[in-house]
């Protein structure tokens with residue numbers, strides 16, 4: 001693994017840890033974690049809390065603020081939805097690193113078309129995070145991605 005890829009995995013682990021911390025604090029289950037790493041190396045976290053709160057990516061971007069987000073890399077355990085991808089573009093994020101996109105993928109082509117460098121790490125721990133959440137909270141998951149609940 002190259003040094004750059006190792007750094008990406010290290011930051012992604014912070015996003016996984018952010019999701020795990022929210023699990024302990026407010027939610028019975030981990031969901032999505034995200035971090036924004038600014039050009040000067042500052043790290044800003046966000047995590048979706050399983051209580052219909054804002055998405056992890058938006059929380060991390062808002063924590064960073066528009067100035068620090070400019071030129072930063074957004075790390076997210078799950079491929080971003082359209083809302084989070086749009087927020088990343090608004091904040092001038094040039095690079096998005098994604099933990100996994102097997103569970104959900106809606107915005108990667110659009111991000112690339114807008115000049116964003118999109119990297120998918122495809123990490124098993126990120127796949128597991130979502131599989132556990134969806135198995136436990138199928139209704140909340142469907143609601144969150146805008147899919148009609150079949151049950």
Ligand SMILES: [Zn+2]
Pocket residue numbers: 055056057080081082083084085
């Ligand atoms: Zn989102």
